[in-house]
Amino acid sequence: MSRIVGIDLGTTNSLVAYMDHGIPRVISARDERAMVPSVVSLTDNGLIVGDPAKEHLTRNPERTVYSVKRFMGKSLADVQGELAYFPYTLTEKGGVIRIQLGEKSYSPPQISAMILKELKLRAEAFLGESITKAVITVPAYFNDSQRQATKDAGMIAGLEVLRIINEPTAASLAYGLQEKTQGTIAVYDLGGGTFDISILKLKNGIFEVLATNGDTHLGGDDFDQQIADLFLAEIRAQYGLDLSTHPDHMQAVRLEAERTKIRLSSELKTTASLDLPDGKGRFTRELTRDQLDGLCTALVERTLGPCRLALNDSGLAPGDIDEVGLVGGSTRMPLVRQRVRTLFGKQPHCELNPDEVVALGAAVQADILSGGTTDMLLLDVTPLSLGIETMGGVMSSLIRRNTTIPASAKEMFTTYVDGQTGVDIHILQGERELAKDNRSLARFRLKVPPLPAGVPRIEVTFLIDANGILNVMAKDMRTGETQSIEVKPSYGLSDQEVERMIEDSFKFAADDVSARKLIEARLDAGALIITTEKSLADGGHLVSAEEADTIRAAVATLTTAKDGTDPRAIRARMADLEQAAKGLTVAMLDDSLKQGLQGKKVSEVTQE
Amino acid sequence: MRLRGIFFSLSERQSMNAHTHSTDDRCENTDDRRELQMARSMCWHCQSEMAGEYFCDRCVKVQPVSKDLDYFTCFGLPRRLALDPQTLETKFYELSRAFHPDFYQNKSDAEQTISLGNSAMLNTAYRTLRDPIQRAEYLLDLEAGSVKDIRTTPPADLFEEILDLQDTLDEFRASERASEHASTLRTKLHADRAVLEQRQRDMEAQLQQLFSRWDALQDRAEVTEQARVERGRILKDMRDILSNRTYVKNIVNDLVATIA
Known part of the structure; x- marks a missing residue:
């Protein structure tokens, strides 16, 4: 089985990790830090990602996207209150936010896909192999739409997302691997944009999540x-x-x-x-x-409510928690640590780098899926209750929050009118009584054979898989036939849209590659011009005046080519300049080696 | 060893099913049932006779857990109401390791589907058996084929109290929250809450006694008319108390939400 990497797709920073002989490690590009800022910028040379894009936040704010995770699986109405803070333009199409960059608009999964692609490239360069499979983390409190959007982002980036895993539980895997902990632990995860609390029971390699809670808009x-x-x-x-x-x-x-x-x-x-x-x-x-x-203070206090709810749902008191683990960059704040310590009455753990621990855990989960690690198993839960709208706009709960996943519930449907051929079903997620106060996930129409009222019996199975994503199946109990259901997501991309975005991303991939080549050629050309000019200044007297003029002319030609858009032309002019400056380079080397080599010329040395 | 244990309890279950079939009105017709049993006895993959319960002895492929398999049997436990949580948990972890989709990533689509279905079923079974009340409700369902009895009128011995309470609640909802009257009502509601919660605990104690009597009766495994009548009585009493308890619990929840 090909290698599976673990990816932490964060609000502020993203990381990729892999399993190296039983030890999870984060991957950093040459001489760079492992964290890739989750920033995408549209420059004159095309789309750029990460640290270079971050520099455009102040230079090019309208065309530089950050914190895109906040918009995953959301509609414009959901984020109305904070639009004023974002310098880039947000619109909406079909219930999905679009971000305007230049002449084109992108959905949040497309922007996230650009970050994922950057991580994929890093992993490929580091590991020297093609990477097509990944485990991607999401906040535990992400709803179905947000999880689906993350999965879509992976697909658009050319990754098969084998598992969506919750960030705090991923962290617990990394902690558990390290410490071989047993007992009840709380993972407090405060990142750039989201907050999660998960309570787990660790026993003989089983990581059983008892309860989870959080706020996907706090960080x-x-x-x-x-x-x-x-x-x-x-x-x-x-x-x-x-x-x-x-x-x-x-x-x-x-x-x-x-x-x-x-x-x-x-x-x-x-x-x-x-x-x-x-x-x-x-x-x-x-x-x-x-x-x-x-x-x-008020913001930190807001994290304590979900902590208490999670404790309550797991039937535990703060004193029952054996250990508290801190995850996410925001847990470096002394105020946060102090509040967590007060709530649980014990010193929280922070041995592992809170920025890296989630990616490390994702790599452990990836290793479990590929069959490498067999002694650990994570049993996670669904964070929110799942239900359907019933008469009078009330939500009828089918799968309660904090139910271990995979989880399924069956519901039998029939008709109220003779000859009725369909039943409309509205799927919801949330804890409120009324349908309108909960998150609408999807609607679909169940096809029913025209029969007298009450005769048809259609059994619908709602199944939440190990990713926390809902699957719906229907079966006609009279004929035993299963029915495929076209579910229209309320706040997500349709399958066709995702397909198209994948195609687009391949199309752009060609553009991206040439854009990358151009950027690299320009950088290299710039460096060559600077060193050549320095050589001319330092050693111009070592060559003839004509030779120095030829070099200056080659520098001028390269400078012109560098402002063009053809990377091959730039490379060709660079070769010309290198050729023209060869004499100067050799003369300078000779000069500097004169004493050490007792007057021997480099040309003589190399001929030996 | 584990598989053999399950196999024995499976045959035990079949005889029980035959016994309770007539009262189980939600069950599919007899033909469906036979078909499922047939499907169980053969490996879906290599078609060989199935001796093991969850994995084929010959090709070692995972088998779908039968829809007919009750939760007690699934965990290899006798149908008793007293249950050791440690044993249940150990068994749950063991079966999770056998079924969880994480371990089927490299397997065929058919096996992945079975793993998903089995895991979902296992999780439901564990959740149901772990909680004493849900466990009793489930056992009642298995034994007497009753769906949960949803009570809409107060239990007879609480009739007056509940009606009084409803009046007080209505009065409280209509009152000015800061007023002295509201404060008096609130005090009364707190007292009512304490009474009802005590009542809930009494019912739980009664249930515990019934649970023990049920288990003892099952352990004796007598096939006399007297034992049959006793079984019927215990089941009826359990059902009454369970539905009264649910009713009182809902009232308490409503009360707590109102005075919060």
């Missing part, structure tokens, strides 16, 4: 926003400047807020500093950790 981004709002208000008061009309400065404020927050995890006070537009100079402000805590 480090929200802390940054608190700080940014403070800065913006003060800038307005002190300088009469409204930065909301300067998207680039808004991004600078957000990024400085993030850096300030990070510094305050290790320092008690720090100074934030920002360039202001319109020649207004710099804004500087000292912020203490106490002040930061004051800004964030």
Whole structure:
């Protein structure tokens, strides 16, 4: 079986990991950190991802997408309240958000697919083999639409998503592997945009999730926003400047807020500093950790409610928890650690890098699926109750929240009117009494043979698979025939749309490759021009004036080619320049080696 | 060893099914039943005679758990209401390792489908048997073929109390929350809640006694008329208390939600 990688597709950063002889490891590109910022930017040279894209947040804010995870499986109405914070343009088509980048619009799964592709490339370059299979993590509290959107993103990126796994449980696998823990553990996972709490029982290699809860809209981004709002208000008061009309400065404020927050995890006070537009100079402000805590207390408190609910659902008291594990970059904040310690009455664990532990766990799960690890088994739960709308707009629950998955429920349907040929079924997810207060997952029409009322008997099976994704099957109990059901997702891409996006991604892949080649050629050309100019300055006297002129002419030609769009032309002019500068290079080498080699010429040395 | 144990209890189950069949009105017709039993006795893959329960002895392929298999049999447990949670958990973990889709990733589509179905069934079985009340309701269902009895009127001995409580609740809902009157009502509701919760505990104690009597009767395995009548009585009493308990529990939940 080909290798399966584990991917943590995060709100702020993403990582890919693999299993190296029983030890999970994250993959980093040459000389770079393992984390790839979950940022995609449309530049003049095409779409770019990760660290280079992050630089465009302030340079090119309208065309640089960050925190796209917040929009996965969502409609525009769901995120109305925070649209003002995002500098890029969001629209909606068929219940799915679209992000405008230049002339085209992309669905959140397409943007996520670009990040996944970058991780796939990294893994392929590092492992030296083609990667087509992955385990991708999602917040435990993600609903069906959000999980499906993540799976779609994988498919668009050319990955077969063998499993969608919950982030806190993935982390528990990594922790469990390390510590060989037994007992009851709580995993508190506060990331860039989402919060999860999971309570697990670990026994003889079985990781049984007892309960999970969370908030898919609460994370480090929200802390940054608190700080940014403070800065913006003060800038307005002190300088009469409204930065909301300067998207680039808004991004600078957000990024400085993030850096300030990070510094305050290790320092008690720090100074934030920002360039202001319109020649207004710099804004500087000292912020203490106490002040930061004051800004964030209400948000941190919001994580405690889900913790208590999860404890309650698992029938446990805080004192019953043997160990608490911290996951996600936001758990580095001292305030968060202190609140968690107070709630559970014990010091939380943070031995593993909270940024990497989820990806490491995903790699462990990938190894379980490929048959490498056989002693560990994760039994996860569905985070939200699943039901259908019944008469009077009430939700009738079929599978309760925190039910171990895979889970199934059967429901028998019949007709109320003679000759009725269909029954409409509306599938919901959530904990509220009324259908309208819950998340609409999908609607479908059950086909029924025309018979007297009450005679048809159609058994519908709702099955939540090990990914936490719903599958629906129907069977006519009179004929024993199964019926295929076309489920129309309420907030998701249809199968046809995903198909088309996969095709598009192949089409763009060709463009992407040439764009990449162009970028690389330009970078290499730039480097060559700089070294050649330096050589000319340092050793120009070692060659004849004509030779120096030829080199200068070649530099000029290459500079022109570099501004063009043909990577092959750039490479050809680079070769020309290298040829023209050969004499100079040799002369400089000779010069520097003169003493060491007692006057021997390099040409002589190499001829020997 | 494990497989043999299950095999024996399976034959035990078949005789029980024959016994309860006439009262089980939700059951498919006899033809369907026979077909399922037939399907069970043959491996779906190599068509050889099935001796093992979950895996074919010859080709080692996983077999779909029969829809007819009751949860007790599935766990290799006797049909008793007292049950050791440790044994149940151990068995659940063991069967999870046998069925979970994680271990079927490299197998055929047919095996993956069976693994998914078996896991889902196993999870339902574990959830049902783990909780004493759900376990008793399930056993009642198996033994007496009754669906859960949903009561819409208060139990006779609680009739007056419940009607009073409903009035107080209505009055409280209509009252000004900050008023003194509301505060008096709230105090009364708290007292009512305590009474009802005590009532719930009493019913649970009664159920425990019935559970023990049931188990003892099953252990003796007498086939006398007297034993048959006794069985019937215990089942009826259990059903009454279970439905009263559910009724009271719903009232308490409503009360808690109102005064919260």
